[in-house]
Amino acid sequence: MNDPYKILGVERSATDAQIKDAYRELAKKYHPDNYSGSPIADLAGEKMKEINEAYDTIMKERKEGTSGPNAYQSAYQSAGAYQSAGAYQSSGSYQKAASDFNDVRRFITQNRIADAEQILNGVPPEKRSAEWYFLKGSVLYRRGWLEEAYRNFSTASSMDPTNMEYRAAMNQATNNRSGNYGYGGYGGYNPNMNRAAGGCNACDVCSSLMCADCCCECMGGDLIRCC
Amino acid sequence: MFGYVKTNRPELLVKEDAAYKSVYCALCRTLGKEYGILSRFTLNYECTFLALLILVAKRQESLSFEKKRCCCNPLKKCVCCKNCDDALSYAAGVSEILTYWKIQDNIEDQRFLRRFFSKIAALISRRKHKKAAAKYPQAEEAVAEMMRRQKETETSEEFLIDRCADPTAQMLRKVLSIPFEGDENRILEELGYHLGRWIYFIDAADDLEDDLKRGNFNPFIKEFGLTGEMYEEKRREICERCNEVLNFSIPPILGALSLLSNHSFYPILDNILGKGLPEMQRKILFSKEEGKAEP
Numbered sequence: 001m002n003d004p005y006k007i008l009g010v011e012r013s014a015t016d017a018q019i020k021d022a023y024r025e026l027a028k029k030y031h032p033d034n035y036s037g038s039p040i041a042d043l044a045g046e047k048m049k050e051i052n053e054a055y056d057t058i059m060k061e062r063k064e065g066t067s068g069p070n071a072y073q074s075a076y077q078s079a080g081a082y083q084s085a086g087a088y089q090s091s092g093s094y095q096k097a098a099s100d101f102n103d104v105r106r107f108i109t110q111n112r113i114a115d116a117e118q119i120l121n122g123v124p125p126e127k128r129s130a131e132w133y134f135l136k137g138s139v140l141y142r143r144g145w146l147e148e149a150y151r152n153f154s155t156a157s158s159m160d161p162t163n164m165e166y167r168a169a170m171n172q173a174t175n176n177r178s179g180n181y182g183y184g185g186y187g188g189y190n191p192n193m194n195r196a197a198g199g200c201n202a203c204d205v206c207s208s209l210m211c212a213d214c215c216c217e218c219m220g221g222d223l224i225r226c227c
Numbered sequence: 228m229f230g231y232v233k234t235n236r237p238e239l240l241v242k243e244d245a246a247y248k249s250v251y252c253a254l255c256r257t258l259g260k261e262y263g264i265l266s267r268f269t270l271n272y273e274c275t276f277l278a279l280l281i282l283v284a285k286r287q288e289s290l291s292f293e294k295k296r297c298c299c300n301p302l303k304k305c306v307c308c309k310n311c312d313d314a315l316s317y318a319a320g321v322s323e324i325l326t327y328w329k330i331q332d333n334i335e336d337q338r339f340l341r342r343f344f345s346k347i348a349a350l351i352s353r354r355k356h357k358k359a360a361a362k363y364p365q366a367e368e369a370v371a372e373m374m375r376r377q378k379e380t381e382t383s384e385e386f387l388i389d390r391c392a393d394p395t396a397q398m399l400r401k402v403l404s405i406p407f408e409g410d411e412n413r414i415l416e417e418l419g420y421h422l423g424r425w426i427y428f429i430d431a432a433d434d435l436e437d438d439l440k441r442g443n444f445n446p447f448i449k450e451f452g453l454t455g456e457m458y459e460e461k462r463r464e465i466c467e468r469c470n471e472v473l474n475f476s477i478p479p480i481l482g483a484l485s486l487l488s489n490h491s492f493y494p495i496l497d498n499i500l501g502k503g504l505p506e507m508q509r510k511i512l513f514s515k516e517e518g519k520a521e522p
Contacts, residue, residue: 038417038479038482039413040413040414040482040483040486043410043414047486144389144424145387145389145393146389146472146476148387148389176475176478177472177475178471179470188470188473188475188505189474189509189513190474191509191512
């Protein structure tokens with residue numbers, strides 16, 4: 001197995017707190033929510049597993065070695081919040097009991113998009129339920145047709161506003177579109193949030209100097225001789 | 228469609244900026260060496276990004292640097308990246324192929340004097356393109372197919388904005404993933420698709436006003452049903468809607484990128500995709516307007 005310290009990107013001499021921070025950072029980055037509906041979600045899942053294992057190994061080593069059992073327990077438990085990834089997967093893998101489209105859901109989890117789409121397209125327009133629109137949206141999202149996917153998600157959630165699954169998909173899409181993507185604090189541009197606040201361009205410099213010059217002249221002095 | 232995938236320089240570390248420049252200079256040299264001095268003019272940010280991406284995805288770490296005289300400015304010495312010939316050759320080949328097809332496209336769209344210049348450029352690029360296409364037939368096929376499909380989608384009866392972006396997205400998906408197998412191939416396919424889509428849309432957003440004046444095809448014009456003159460209020464609203472479409476592509480791009488990691492060039496890619504792309508959106512959609520708003 002690879003060096004667990006390398007996987008978390010920390011030095012061997014790092015403190016427990018530093019390791020915990022590094023682990024949290026990575027867990028946030030590879031969190032399944034960031035990959036929901038993505039065709040490479042399985043790769044992110046593997047990465048998440050690797051990180052969890054590396055963290056467990058390091059903490060186990062340290063527990064047996066130097067630090068007391070309490071230090072390990074508390075660090076692990078608080079960091080364990082990200083372990084809820086497992087809980088997510090059960091909903092993410094589309095295994096709900098009451099579904100009219102079990103085959104489609106299965107195909108989507110297996111990345112067999114063409115098969116899933118074929119079944120969906122076979123449903124006549126008058127029989128298309130909220131779930132149909134949601135699944136159509138999921139298929140389109142995987143294919144990369146994001147705008148159509150968004151339209152289908154919004155149809156699904158307006159047809160059945162109480163369904164959490166549709167609402168979650170819709171919320172995530174809306175967030176992504178407004179530039180509030182989860183990790184790292186960036187991910188798109190939000191025009192209503194001024195990022196350049198406090199910035200100062202060449203024009204600002206000149207106009208400030210001119211103002212200063214005028215002020216000086218009022219008071220009888222002079223900042224810039226030529227004007 | 229060139230010049231949109233750039234670094235956000237103020238956010239880059241000095242050492243990262245130097246590394247980026249070294250790849251840029253090395254790519255320029257490779258172009259000169261393989262396709263002759265004129266092809267150095269085809270150097271662009273997209274292909275520099277491609278070279279960096281290949282180096283990161285191949286985990287090619289043992290790079291060394293050397294100082295070489297710059298061809299455009301003989302008084303200046305540039306630091307060039309060494310031992311990354313495969314990635315650079317591929318990026319140079321793709322650059323030639325893309326340039327050739329772009330010129331062909333221009334000849335069809337332009338008129339009079341501009342068309343004449345494009346024809347001269349086409350004469351120059353023909354031989355270089357032939358060489359690059361022979362070396363990288365799959366990349367050539369991907370770009371040629373995009374050109375074929377693009378016209379079809381624009382004239383297709385049922386208009387869908389996703390369908391318009393599909394040819395460019397598919398092209399970049401193939402071009403990025405050709406040199407790879409297995410997991411890397413899948414990651415770069417995903418990254419390529421969404422980046423291609425983003426490039427198509429930012430290009431469309433950039434041309435929006437010109438196309439509106441001249442009555443050319445533009446996916447956003449059709450999507451939002453725009454006609455004639457746009458007033459300030461309306462303009463702002465349209466820009467925000469374009470921005471939403473562009474924003475939607477960013478999470479899949481960053482998600483794919485973060486599955487490639489542990490390379491000294493990784494932070495540069497993170498800067499380009501995570502901060503460079505949003506900055507470009509701001510420049511194209513919102514900063515022209517800022518300039519106008521000031522008296």
